[in-house]
Amino acid sequence: MLQELDREVNAEEELTGEPAAWRHVYAIMRCPGSCELGPHCWQDPYGKKHYKLYRDEILSLVRYVQSGKRLDSHDDVPGMIRDQIYRAERRRLEGQKGHNRISSESNYPPITITNVLPAQPSQLAISSSPPSSEGISTSSANSSRLNITGLxxxxxxxxxxxxxxxxxxxxxxxxxxxxxxxxxxxxxxxxxxxxxxxxxxxxxxxxxxxxxxxxxxxxxxxxxxxxxxxxxxxxxxxxxxxx
Incomplete structure (x- = not known):
């Protein structure tokens, strides 16, 4: 992959006579601090949060530069590519949640089922009593939809x-x-x-x-x-x- 990238960079430099867009993007988007996401990331100018850059996002930035647009800092990343970065981050976090859930389930101790005596008649009478109307109305209120008109x-x-x-x-x-x-x-x-x-x-x-x-x-x-x-x-x- 690196050899292929070198060939693309050299070919672009020979064709345009200017520094290759790939090399420019890699230099601009190198992590401005230190994070565990990789050598290249985008730092959100609002929250200063770091977002990992994958090849698809870097390719979009390269095409953006090749089209003649300006990319001199992380603030210059356009909105459409920021949305692409946000979507990639969401997929990464969802993948982590799925992996953690599977790992936690595999660590659960085995379930032991113990036979118990049937409940006494008095206990059955208590447990079979219908729930109060107050409890039902509270649950219904919490799950009710909003009463909003319009589009x-x-x-x-x-x-x-x-x-x-x-x-x-x-x-x-x-x-x-x-x-x-x-x-x-x-x-x-x-x-x-x-x-x-x-x-x-x-x-x-x-x-x-x-x-x-x-x-x-x-x-x-x-x-x-x-x-x-x-x-x-x-x-x-x-x-x-x-x-």
Whole structure:
């Protein structure tokens, strides 16, 4: 692979008379600090997090440079390639979770089944009693969907606009928009985000931790306080008492 790369670099230099794009990308994207992801990574200018660069991402950067675009620092990496890097990072983390889950399951001690005597009649009567209605209503409330009207993608942006209106710092507004873009790019509406309740999902896509938590946590509050009040059709059908 290295020999093939050397041939590509030499051929490009002879053809253009300029330093090869491959060599330029490798030099610019070398890790600016020290991390365990490899010699080449991209450092997010917002959260300063390091993301491992695979051959596909490096190839995209090479083509970007070959098209005449500027790449003088990590800040110059364009949005489309940043999204590609975020997706690769998400796949890497999901692979790690799967590997850890398999490893932990293999380390479980063997299950021992012990025969027990059947429960006494009094115990059966207690255990067979129906659950209270209070417990049922609580579970139902926790799993209920949001009561949001309108287009789902437009609601995501409207919710983001509200979050931005709650802060004054420009960098915080940028982070909220970044979380909104992640949701829209992945087809997530507010119901789905509220159901998942996973700020780590947005943090792993480059959103600052505090903004990711706030973006996930406040959805139900926003839906309950900033949605138009729905009128009850039964009330609308009743005659006006003043007439």
């Amino acid at each position: 789902r993608d437009a609601n995501v942006q409207a919710y983001c606009d509200w979050q931005q209106s709650q802060v004054g710092h420009a960098s915080w507004k940028v982070e909220f928009q970044k979380a909104c873009d992640v949701a829209l790019d992945d087809g997530l509406d507010l119901d789905q985000i509220d159901e998942l309740s996973d700020p780590e999902y947005f943090k792993n896509r480059g959103v600052k931790w505090g903004i990711a938590r706030r973006f996930v946590k406040d959805i139900r509050y926003w839906a309950e306080t900033h949605q138009p009040v729905r009128r009850n059709p039964a009330l609308l059908s009743q005659p006006d008492s003043s007439t």
